[in-house]
Every structure is written in structure tokens, then in C-alpha cells.
Amino acid sequence: xxxxxxxxxxxxxxxxxxxKDLKRVAARKKPAADLLGLLERSYKDKITHWKHGGIVGxxxxxxxxxxxxxxxxxxxxxxxxxxxVRVNQPSGWFYTTKALRELCDIWDEHGSSILNVHGSTGDxxxxxxxxxxxxxxxxxxxxxxxDLGGSGSAMRSPSCxxxxxxxxxxxxxxxxxxxxxxxxxxxxxxxxxxxxxxxxKCSGCPNDCVAAVARADMSVIGVxxxxxxxxxxxxxxxxxxxxxxxxxxxxxxxxxxxxxxxxLCPTACMAFDGKTLKIDNKNCNHCMHCISLMxxxxxxxxxxxxxxxxxxxxxxxxxxxxSWVIVPFMEMETPYEPFMDLVANITEWWSENGxxxxxxxxLMLRLGMRAFFKGVGLEPPxxxxxxxxxxxxxxxxxxxxxAEAAGRKYIK
Amino acid sequence: MSERITDIGPPKYDKFLPPxxxxxxxKWKYHEILEPGVLMHVSESGAKIFSVRGGSGRLVSxxxxxxxxxxxxxxxxxxxxxxxxxxxxxxxxxxxxxxDVKDACKKMGIPIGATGHxxxxxxxxxxxxHCHTPAIDASGIVKAVMDxxxxxxxxxxxxxxxxxxxxxxxxxxxxxxxSDIAILGIHRTAPKVDHERLRHLCEIPTTIASCPTGAIRxxxxxxxxxxxxxxxxCMYCGNCYTMCPALPVFDSQKGGVALLxxxxxxxxxxxxxxxxxAVPYLPNNPPRWPETVQAxxxxxxxxxxxxxxxxxxxxxxxxxxxxxxxxxxxxxxTFQHIDDYRWAYDTYRTSMHFxx
Ligand code: HEM
Ligand code: HEM
Ligand code: HEM
Ligand code: HEM
Ligand code: SF4
Ligand code: SF4
Ligand code: SF4
Ligand code: SF4
Numbered sequence: 001x002x003x004x005x006x007x008x009x010x011x012x013x014x015x016x017x018x019x020k021d022l023k024r025v026a027a028r029k030k031p032a033a034d035l036l037g038l039l040e041r042s043y044k045d046k047i048t049h050w051k052h053g054g055i056v057g058x059x060x061x062x063x064x065x066x067x068x069x070x071x072x073x074x075x076x077x078x079x080x081x082x083x084x085v086r087v088n089q090p091s092g093w094f095y096t097t098k099a100l101r102e103l104c105d106i107w108d109e110h111g112s113s114i115l116n117v118h119g120s121t122g123d124x125x126x127x128x129x130x131x132x133x134x135x136x137x138x139x140x141x142x143x144x145x146x147d148l149g150g151s152g153s154a155m156r157s158p159s160c161x162x163x164x165x166x167x168x169x170x171x172x173x174x175x176x177x178x179x180x181x182x183x184x185x186x187x188x189x190x191x192x193x194x195x196x197x198x199x200x201k202c203s204g205c206p207n208d209c210v211a212a213v214a215r216a217d218m219s220v221i222g223v224x225x226x227x228x229x230x231x232x233x234x235x236x237x238x239x240x241x242x243x244x245x246x247x248x249x250x251x252x253x254x255x256x257x258x259x260x261x262x263x264l265c266p267t268a269c270m271a272f273d274g275k276t277l278k279i280d281n282k283n284c285n286h287c288m289h290c291i292s293l294m295x296x297x298x299x300x301x302x303x304x305x306x307x308x309x310x311x312x313x314x315x316x317x318x319x320x321x322x323s324w325v326i327v328p329f330m331e332m333e334t335p336y337e338p339f340m341d342l343v344a345n346i347t348e349w350w351s352e353n354g355x356x357x358x359x360x361x362x363l364m365l366r367l368g369m370r371a372f373f374k375g376v377g378l379e380p381p382x383x384x385x386x387x388x389x390x391x392x393x394x395x396x397x398x399x400x401x402x403a404e405a406a407g408r409k410y411i412k
Numbered sequence: 413m414s415e416r417i418t419d420i421g422p423p424k425y426d427k428f429l430p431p432x433x434x435x436x437x438x439k440w441k442y443h444e445i446l447e448p449g450v451l452m453h454v455s456e457s458g459a460k461i462f463s464v465r466g467g468s469g470r471l472v473s474x475x476x477x478x479x480x481x482x483x484x485x486x487x488x489x490x491x492x493x494x495x496x497x498x499x500x501x502x503x504x505x506x507x508x509x510x511x512d513v514k515d516a517c518k519k520m521g522i523p524i525g526a527t528g529h530x531x532x533x534x535x536x537x538x539x540x541x542h543c544h545t546p547a548i549d550a551s552g553i554v555k556a557v558m559d560x561x562x563x564x565x566x567x568x569x570x571x572x573x574x575x576x577x578x579x580x581x582x583x584x585x586x587x588x589x590x591s592d593i594a595i596l597g598i599h600r601t602a603p604k605v606d607h608e609r610l611r612h613l614c615e616i617p618t619t620i621a622s623c624p625t626g627a628i629r630x631x632x633x634x635x636x637x638x639x640x641x642x643x644x645x646c647m648y649c650g651n652c653y654t655m656c657p658a659l660p661v662f663d664s665q666k667g668g669v670a671l672l673x674x675x676x677x678x679x680x681x682x683x684x685x686x687x688x689x690a691v692p693y694l695p696n697n698p699p700r701w702p703e704t705v706q707a708x709x710x711x712x713x714x715x716x717x718x719x720x721x722x723x724x725x726x727x728x729x730x731x732x733x734x735x736x737x738x739x740x741x742x743x744x745x746t747f748q749h750i751d752d753y754r755w756a757y758d759t760y761r762t763s764m765h766f767x768x
Contacts, residue, residue, distance in 0.1 A: 006699040010552055013559030016521055018469040018551045025473045032473075035541070042540035042549065043698040046664040050544040052654045060418055068542060071657075084542065091425035093494040097481035099428060100492075104474035113474045117494055120535060127471075127542055142417035161496065164438040165429060166453055166461060173438065175425050186419040206679035210496045213684050214590040214677050248445040249528020251569050252721060260721060266681050289680040293722070296442045314584040319754055322590070322684055357624075 001026055002037030006044060022114060031112045031128055034078030038070055056083055056131050058138040062192045064148025065134060085111065085126040085137060086149035088157045088182065088189075089118055091175035092165055102144050110137035120215075121199065122159030123149035147186075153357075154192035155185045155347075160202035161209040163222075169291065170204030171222030171304035172332035177339070178202050184340050188347065195354035195363075198347060205300065206288045212309075212323070217360050218343060219309040219323040222332075226301035227281040228290070234297035235277045247295045261290050305331045308339075310346065311361025321361045326373075328383040342376065349375040430491035432461050432505050448566050449524035450510055462504040464513045466522035467533050467558070467565060470498040471541060471551045483516045497533045497575070499526045525566035529573055531712070532565070534558060535588075536578040539597075545650035546580035547597035547667040548696055554578055556700040557595070557708055564712070571719040571728075574712065575676075582649055590675035592725040593708055594687040599648035600666045603659040607631070607638040614656035622655040669694040669704045673711060674726030685726040688734075690741070692748035714740045733767050 001023075010019045025032035038049050049071050056067040066084040073080040087103065103124065107113060112128030119125040129137065141147065149157035158181045161167070163174030181200055188194070201216035203209055205223070212219035237243045238255045245255040255261070257277065262270045269283040270290065277297075279290075291298045308330060309323035330338060350360045353367060353375070364372045373380050403409070426434065436455035443453045451463040468476070480500055484492040487509045493501045500522070502513045514524055526532040534557060537543070539550030557576070564570060577588040580597040588594035610619075619639055620628045627645035631638040641659075650661040671694070675687030690711065694703045711725075718740060719728040729737045738745050751759045 007552075009699045010555050013555070014523065014562045015555055015558035015565075016467060016469045016523070017555060018471045019555075021469060021473050021476050022471075024475050039540055039549075043552070046667065046696050046698065047660075047662040048540050048544060048546050050540075050542060051657050052544045059416070068544075082542070088422040090422045090428055093496075094425055094428040095492060095494075096428050097484050097490040097492070099423070100477055100481050104477050108474050115472060115474065115477070116470055116538075117468065117472055117477065117500075118470075118498065120537065139416070142420060145420065145423045147418075147420050147422060159496075162493070164440070165425075165433050166440060166463070168440040168442055168453070170438070179422070179425055183421045186421055190419060208677045208679065208684070211590060211677040244444075246445070246528060247443050248447075249568055249573075250722075251529060251571075264681055264722065285679075287679045287681055289722075292680055295444075299441075314589070315582055320584075320589045320686065322686070 001033050002040060004036055004040040007036060007040050025113045029078075029113055031078035031082065032114060034076040035082070035112070035114070035128065038072065038076045038079055041072065041075075050082075056134065058134050058148070061148060061190045063151040063154045063190055066151055068128075079128065081130040082112070082128040083131065083134065085129065085134070086119065086121075086123040086151055086157070087126060087141060088147050088149040089122050089124050089159065091160055091178045091182075092162045093118065093122075094165070099144075103141075103146070106137060106140045106144070110140065121149070121156050122201075123157050148190065150189040150192075150197075152192040153194045153196050154190070154198070155188035155194070156197055156199045157189065158182050158185075158200040158202065159210055161204050163202075163204040167204060168295070169207065169222075169288070169300055171224055171300055172204065172306050173334075174202040174204045174220075174222070176334060177220065177332060177336055180334065180336055181340070181343070185343075194347060194351055196357045196359050198350075198360065200343070202306075206286055207292065214312055214322055215314075216312060216323065217310060218346070219312065220306045220332075220339075221309065222300075222304065223286055223307050223329065224301035224304045225329060226303040228279050228284065228301060229299040230277060230279065231297050232276055235272075235294065236275065238294050238297055239272075239274070243294075243296055245293050255293060257294075261293055264289060305329050308342070311359075311364055313359040313361050321365075323361070325381070325383045326378060328381050342378075345376040428491070428493075430461075430489065430503050430505070432459055433503075435459065436461075445527050445568075446510075448530060448568055449527055450514075451527060452507075460505070460507070462507055462510055464502040464504065464510060464517070464524060465495065465499050465526050466502070466517050466524050467526060468498055468500050468522065469551065469555070470533070470536065479520055480522075483513060483520070486516070487513050495526075497526065497535055499533050523562070523565055527568070529568040529570045530565055531558075531561050531570070531574045531576060534576045534578055534595075535591075537580050537584075539580040543580065545583065545653060545661065547599045547662060548580050548669055548701075549698060550578055550580045552699055553595060553669070553701050553704060556702075556705050560705045560709055561712065570712075570716055572722050572724045574715075574725060576708075582647075588672070588675075589687055590677045590684060591687055592673065592675065593711060594672040594675065595704065595708070596670045596672060598668060598670045598693070599650065599661050599663065600668070600693070601661075601663045602627070602641050602643040602646035602648065603650075603652060603661040605639060605641060606658040606660075607636055610638045610656060610658035611636075613658050619652055619656040619659070622651045624649060624651060628652060664696075668696045669701065671704070671707060671711070674724075674729045676724050676726050681722075682724075682727055682730075687726075688729075689749055690737070691743055692746055711741050736767055 116125035160174040160178035163170040201212035241254040269280040308327040312323040577591040578595040671691040672687035
């Protein structure tokens with residue numbers, strides 16, 4: 001084992017120490033010991049000691065494995081090759097101990113015994129193995145029913161919130177959509193053929209617990225169209241202090257229904273006379289605030305589905321974007337044909353028009369929303385914009401005049 | 413050899429669901445948080461499931477996972493899950509076993525919390541443990557910050573939930589840009605060209621093409637067979653280094669940490685918000701990054717003192733105004749705070765609505 005005086009200082013303190021944890025592995029595995037040695041060196045030099053690798057992978061797949069090599073192979077031979085294996089997670093990150101132990105056994109045998117549970121895309125990330133171990137590791141994984149996730153310019157592993165499995169607010173079956181989309185796009189996941197990455201994330205309601213709006217090209221967020229369900233007796237119980245705000249999640253002993261709920265409703269569509277809570281549902285923008293504060297009194301309605309938002313990506317190059325609304329409401333029922341078809345249309349339009357390493361959100365901005373909507377076969381809903389344009393630079397096409405002459409609103 | 417299996421996707425989720433979830437799938441009626449880190453969900457049928465949520469380092473060993481499995485085997489019939497913020501959840505039907513799970517977690521060093529108005533686990537990236545472009549480590553800073561904010565993990569003391577994320581370079585693998593507090597590793601100097609190595613290691617056209625800002629040109633002296641970098645155009649993204657190892661972007665002295673604040677993803681009250689630059693630079697100071705830890709604590713405590721009930725960090729800052737935020741948090745305002753990238757104009761103030 002290498003001496004690690006700097007890393008040792010991360011062993012103390014109440015938060016779980018990854019150094020303590022990795023040292024256990026280092027005691028039995030050379031690569032883990034060398035990983036700690038190398039990390040200590042980075043802590044001393046204040047720079048990374050990894051370089052980008054050549055292409056490695058398993059037969060027939062263009063993704064799922066990321067090559068990784070150290071720039072100090074003589075000193076730390078155990079991490080000379082230290083590749084990543086992305087193992088596609090099950091929907092909602094539910095496991096049985098039997099399944100987890102099988103995964104651990106595979107990784108103990110074929111890799112470093114070090115992993116991320118989970119990576120930010122959602123996959124379980126096995127960190128550190130050599131090229132000859134890749135095929136045997138993959139064979140063992142598939143024999144137990146597991147597969148690799150996406151990487152590179154491919155469909156990435158879709159991910160989702162816990163949804164209907166354990167959340168009363170889920171407006172569609174996030175775990176099932178995530179599973180079916182993953183199955184449907186296996187080819188696109190494992191054989192990178194897009195201009196760049198494409199991510200799908202599914203949240204069951206506007207609380208967006210998987211941050212879909214910020215980190216998925218296709219953000220699927222559950223929503224209801226009808227009325228919030230109200231249990232007036234429970235409202236009274238909140239007002240009277242028998243029920244605690246947010247199910248007990250706050251420092252506050254009692255909910256002030258007028259000040260905390262009604263006055264903070266962003267659309268001012270609620271009223272409370274001390275006895276009865278009224279909601280003007282036509283004006284509610286389903287922000288979830290009131291429901292989050294009174295989970296026993298309020299629930300989303302029953303006419304449910306999802307909003308599709310498209311386009312988010314990290315800052316490179318034009319600056320980060322959040323996804324924006326392209327389909328305000330879609331019913332989400334198995335086998336999700338309209339959804340799968342639309343995703344296929346979108347990736348096809350993007351693959352045809354996109355430049356190398358251009359995310360779909362950047363392409364939409366470059367070619368314009370008109371080209372996008374027409375390209376994928378959608379009509380433009382007013383929910384797409386926060387406000388219409390403020391400049392006078394709008395243009396007209398021959399087809400607009402034709403539609404106008406035919407008495408139609410849009411070009412069809 | 414048996415036939416090679418491919419493209420099967422992950423196992424179907426229902427194999428891993430405990431019976432109480434299978435029976436009550438889509439029928440949950442409401443939930444309560446019995447204490448920090450312990451949730452109870454109640455079904456229309458009256459059935460209940462209890463979840464005990466604990467923190468993990470995310471970068472873990474198989475030993476750790478197996479110990480977690482031991483707890484789930486002993487008390488949860490072998491069922492558990494992980495959350496989107498890398499917390500582990502033990503799933504129980506017997507309320508009487510909550511205390512046992514908490515004890516077992518305590519023995520293992522797993523803290524219980526991350527519900528409601530807490531600081532949950534920090535979503536983060538690879539850092540010096542496994543990536544080639546980081547300016548900072550990830551796991552080490554997370555450990556140092558969580559040690560310091562530990563009291564907020566297992567309690568509901570804050571005006572609203574506070575979600576922290578870290579990305580070790582501006583590729584931001586970690587989803588930081590919409591966090592209440594985001595820790596970002598930054599390079600501050602353009603790559604240094606090692607002409608001698610570049611000639612042997614790199615293909616010049618692909619190296620030039622890798623730069624998203626077009627900052628790389630062929631070396632004017634053709635005999636040198638290398639490239640030059642137009643430094644004012646470089647935004648230190650490290651893409652060129654990915655293509656060409658003779659262009660290291662890191663600088664052991666100048667790299668460091670930036671803090672962005674006020675982002676959120678939920679739609680509650682206000683729409684999702686991007687995090688905005690609060691502190692442009694703090695020194696890269698392993699192993700415990702004390703300047704970063706202190707700056708975060710200061711922002712968090714000023715928020716806790718100043719925010720209204722249920723107000724997220726970003727809602728608080730927007731209500732008081734950024735000029736007041738800088739004042740109360742004692743952060744000097746610099747040229748770096750003023751956007752001058754594309755789309756900068758919408759961040760300039762065009763009204764009289766400001767404070768002195
Ligand atoms: C130019 C852009 C990017 C480059 C060059 C890049 C490069 C990398 C590299 C080299 C790794 C491997 C780290 C390792 O050794 O394990 C990685 C991991 C990863 N990246 Fe990126 N990345 C980029 C952008 C992004 C973006 C925008 C996202 C998401 C928004 C992202 C998400 C991820 C995820 C989820 C991982 C797995 C590691 C983890 O979960 O922490 N990357 N990236
Ligand atoms: C009392 C109300 C809430 C309940 C019962 C609730 C429930 C949940 C559940 C079940 C998860 C785990 C989901 C998963 O891993 O896929 C979760 C995670 C999360 N929720 Fe919520 N949610 C509530 C309110 C909110 C709100 C209002 C926000 C945002 C403003 C939010 C943001 C998050 C985030 C960021 C996570 C990831 C946390 C973690 O994994 O530790 N939640 N929430
Ligand atoms: C179709 C679009 C527009 C039309 C037809 C229009 C027309 C006009 C007219 C006729 C004037 C009065 C000029 C004068 O006699 O003093 C004016 C002034 C002005 N308009 Fe517009 N306008 C348009 C859009 C806009 C937009 C989008 C903005 C800003 C966002 C704008 C900002 C102004 C301002 C600031 C003035 C006062 C200019 C000055 O006094 O120098 N206008 N506009
Ligand atoms: C400290 C700063 C930041 C950190 C640590 C950070 C972290 C992250 C992480 C971890 C992801 C990846 C999600 C995934 O795995 O799928 C992500 C995605 C994203 N971030 Fe950030 N972020 C930061 C700042 C920003 C800023 C300032 C913006 C925009 C103004 C932004 C916009 C985005 C967008 C649009 C995505 C979606 C990414 C994609 O899939 O390409 N981020 N960010
Ligand atoms: S996004 Fe909504 S439905 Fe999904 S877990 Fe979070 S609160 Fe529940
Ligand atoms: S969900 Fe939001 S907008 Fe709708 S009534 Fe409740 S607080 Fe108002
Ligand atoms: S954020 Fe940057 S340095 Fe960190 S893992 Fe991602 S690409 Fe690597
Ligand atoms: S670091 Fe990024 S912006 Fe700078 S030269 Fe390299 S590729 Fe171009």
C-alpha cells in the first residue's frame with residue numbers, strides 16, 4: 001500500500017468516508033491500492049493523472065465502456081488500464097439483495113471492486129478494469145440478465161423517478177415507460193449513430209425528482225388536466241394543526257393555510273374562508289406547491305398523462321439550456337406508441353440535420369422552431385412559449401398564404 | 413461456447429419490487445415523514461410501506477454494497493433501492509423494525525436523513541478518481557462539505573430543501589446547473605502546447621476540429637507541425653485535451669472552485685431556475701478545501717436566517733435582490749459576475765427596481 005497522508009485526512013468526520021471504504025479494497029487488490037496512490041498524487045500535485053483512452057468495448061457494441069489510462073503507469077501499474085463499465089440500472093433503482101450480490105460478485109471477479117451507485121445518467125458504474133476482462137465481464141452480466149448502458153453519441157440509459165411504485169403524485173407509470181423506452185431503443189443505445197448524446201428522463205409530476213427538465217434532451221414530466229382532488233376534512237385538520245405541513249418535512253409545527261398555501265399559490269387561484277378550500281382549477285398551473293404542503297388533503301386529478309419537453313443540455317457550447325414544452329399533454333399508456341414514434345421522428349430529424357456534436361436543443365435553435373415542428377410532424381401549441389416574440393422580425397412562407405387562402409390556421 | 417447474449421436491456425423492474433409495492437402499485441394515497449430520513453407511504457387499501465433513507469459516498473466498494481445487503485436481508489426481506497441523489501433506501505413493512513435498521517446503519521456509518529427541509533446528498537462527478545479533464549476532485553470536496561453541513565442532513569431545520577451538486581469541470585457531468593448551491597471546478601488558463609509531444613501524439617486536423625470555439629490554429633511555421641491557441645477565445649473546456657494529450661488544460665496553481673447558487677428544478681411556486689454565479693474563484697486546496705466549505709456554510713446560514721417559510725435559495729435571492737445577496741454573504745462583486753457570453757443582455761438590469 002502507498003502512503004497517503006493527504007487522503008488519510010478524509011477518514012475522519014461524520015459523513016461516510018470513501019477513503020476508508022476504498023482502503024478495505026486496497027488491502028486485497030493491487031489496482032485499488034494503486035488508485036489510492038494515484039489519487040494521493042493528484043491531491044499533492046493538484047492535477048488529474050488520467051488521460052483519455054483509445055477505443056475499447058465489447059464485441060458488437062459501440063458504447064457502454066469508457067477507456068481510461070493513467071499517465072503514471074510505471075509508478076501505478078495497477079491502474080495502467082482502468083476502464084469504466086456502465087451497467088444499465090433497473091427502473092427506479094430497485095434491487096433485491098440477491099441481484100446486488102450477483103453484480104458485486106461479477107465485479108469482484110472481473111474488476112476493481114470499486115463502483116458508483118449510481119452515475120449521474122443513472123447507470124451503475126463499474127470503475128476500473130482491463131481490456132481482457134471486458135468480454136468475460138459482459139458475458140457474466142448478460143447471463144444474469146443485465147446489459148450495458150449507453151455512452152458516446154448514442155441514446156443514453158433512460159432513467160426515472162420512483163413514480164407509482166411509491167409516490168402518490170405520479171401522473172403516469174414512470175418506471176414502466178423508462179423500462180419500455182430502454183427496451184425499444186436498445187439498438188440506438190448500443191450502436192452510437194446520433195450526432196451526439198440523447199437522454200430521456202421521466203418524472204411523475206412537476207416536482208421533477210430526477211431533474212428531467214435540466215438534464216435530459218427529452219424530459220417527460222407527469223401532469224393532470226382535471227381538478228385537484230380535495231379532502232376538505234383533511235384541510236381542516238391542517239388548519240387546526242392536527243396534521244403537520246408537508247407530512248412532517250419542515251421545521252414548522254403548524255400550517256397557516258392562508259399564508260403558506262393560498263397566498264403563495266403562483267396563480268392566485270385558491271381561496272380559503274377558514275373552513276373550505278376552493279381552487280379555480282381552470283387557472284391552476286399545476287405547480288404542486290399546495291399538494292406538497294398538504295399531502296393528506298390534496299392530490300393531483302385523475303385525468304393524467306405527461307408533458308413532453310425537449311432540448312436541455314449542459315453549457316457547452318452556447319450556454320446551458322433547460323428543456324421547453326413541445327407537447328403539452330400526451331396520454332401515457334402502454335405500449336406508449338405515440339411517444340416512441342415521436343422520439344424516433346425527433347432523433348431522425350436531428351440525425352439528418354444535426355452537425356457532429358450538436359445536441360437536439362442546439363439544432364432547434366439553429367434551424368428554428370418552425371423547422372423543428374414541421375420536421376417532426378407536430379403543430380405548434382401556445383404552451384411552447386412563455387411569451388410570444390417582442391420583435392417585428394417574423395417571416396411568411398408561401399405555405400402560410402396557401403393555408404390562409406384555404407381558411408386554415410396552420411400548414412398541414 | 414454458448415450463444416452470445418446482447419441487447420436484452422436491464423431486468424424488468426417488477427422482479428425487484430417488494431410484495432407490498434406490487435400490491436399497491438399506483439394506489440398510494442398519501443405519505444408522512446415520521447422523522448428525518450424515515451418516510452411512511454399509505455395506500456388506498458390501508459397498507460403501509462416504511463422507507464429508511466441513508467447517505468452514501470456514491471463512490472463505494474463492493475464490500476459496502478454487500479454490507480448494505482446484509483441490513484436489507486436481515487430486516488427488509490432483501491428489498492432496497494437507491495435514490496436519484498445516491499441515497500440508499502431500506503424498504504420495510506414492519507414499523508417495529510425501523511429502529512433496528514437505524515441501529516444497523518449507525519454501526520455501519522450510514523447517516524439517516526435527506527428528507528424534506530434538509531441538505532440531501534451532494535450529486536457529483538468523478539474528479540481525480542477517474543476523469544481526464546477535472547479541475548478539482550469530486551468525492552473529497554463532497555466529503556469535506558457534507559462533514560461540515562452534517563447537522564442539516566439529518567434534520568428539517570431549513571426554510572425549504574437545499575440541494576447541492578458538484579461538477580469537476582464545465583462539462584458538468586453532474587447536473588449542477590439547477591442546484592440551490594452548485595460547486596464547479598474551473599480551469600482559468602488555456603492549454604499549454606507541448607509542440608514536441610504533439611507532433612508524435614496528435615492528428616492536427618482532429619485537434620483543431622475538437623475546439624468548440626475555434627481557438628486552435630495550425631502553427632504558422634509549417635516545419636514545427638503543431639498548433640497554436642488563440643488564448644482570448646479559449647473557454648478552458650478541455651475538449652482539445654480529450655483529442656490530444658499534448659494539450660493539458662490543467663494548471664496546478666490557477667485551477668479552482670466556483671460556486672453558483674439559486675437553481676431549482678421543481679415547479680413549486682416558481683418555475684425551474686438556473687444557478688447563477690456567486691463566487692467566481694476559490695483556491696484548489698486539498699484535502700479538505702476549507703475556503704469552499706466556509707463559503708458554502710456562510711451562504712447556507714445567511715439563507716436560513718433570511719428566507720421566508722418555504723422559500724428556496726433562488727426564491728430568497730430573487731426576492732431580496734442579488735446586490736443584497738452579495739452584501740449579506742460578504743461576497744465581492746467582480747467583472748466575472750457580469751455575463752459577457754452569448755445571450756448576456758437579458759441579465760442586465762433595465763429597471764429602477766434595485767436596492768442600495
Ligand atoms: C464535452 C462534453 C463532455 C465530455 C468531454 C465528457 C467526458 C466525460 C468523460 C471522459 C467521462 C468519464 C469519466 C470517467 O472516467 O468515468 C464522463 C462521464 C460522464 N459524463 Fe461526461 N462529458 C461531457 C459532457 C457531459 C454532459 C453534458 C453530461 C451530462 C449532462 C455528462 C454526463 C456524464 C456522466 C453521467 C458520466 C458518468 C460519470 C458519472 O456519472 O459521474 N457528460 N464524461
Ligand atoms: C413532500 C413532498 C415530496 C415527496 C413526498 C417527494 C418524494 C420523493 C421521492 C419518493 C423521491 C425519491 C425519488 C427517486 O429517487 O426517484 C424524491 C426525490 C427527490 N425529490 Fe422529492 N418529493 C417531494 C417534494 C419534492 C420537491 C418539492 C422537490 C423539489 C423542489 C423535490 C425534489 C426531489 C429531489 C431533488 C429528489 C432526489 C432526492 C434524493 O434522491 O435524495 N421533491 N422525492
Ligand atoms: C411591429 C412592431 C412595431 C411598430 C410598428 C412600432 C412602431 C413605433 C412607432 C410608430 C413609434 C413612434 C415613433 C415616433 O414617432 O416617435 C415607435 C416608437 C418606439 N418603439 Fe416601436 N414599434 C414596434 C415594435 C417595437 C418594439 C418591439 C419595441 C421594443 C421592444 C419598440 C420600442 C419603441 C420605442 C422605445 C419607441 C420610442 C422610440 C423613440 O422615441 O426613440 N417598438 N414604435
Ligand atoms: C456548478 C455548476 C453546475 C454543475 C455542477 C452542473 C452539473 C450538472 C450535471 C451533473 C448535469 C448532468 C446530468 C446528467 O447526468 O444527466 C448537468 C446537466 C445540465 N446542466 Fe448543469 N451544472 C452546473 C451549471 C450549469 C449551468 C450554469 C447551466 C446553465 C446555465 C447548466 C445547464 C445544464 C443543463 C441544460 C444540463 C442538461 C445536461 C445535458 O444532458 O446535456 N448547468 N449539470
Ligand atoms: S417527481 Fe413527483 S411523482 Fe416522481 S417521485 Fe417526485 S414527487 Fe413523486
Ligand atoms: S398546484 Fe400550484 S397553481 Fe395549482 S392551486 Fe396549487 S399552488 Fe396554486
Ligand atoms: S464533470 Fe468534467 S471532469 Fe468531471 S467527470 Fe465530467 S467530464 Fe470529467
Ligand atoms: S480548452 Fe476548449 S476552448 Fe480552449 S483551446 Fe481547448 S478545446 Fe478550445
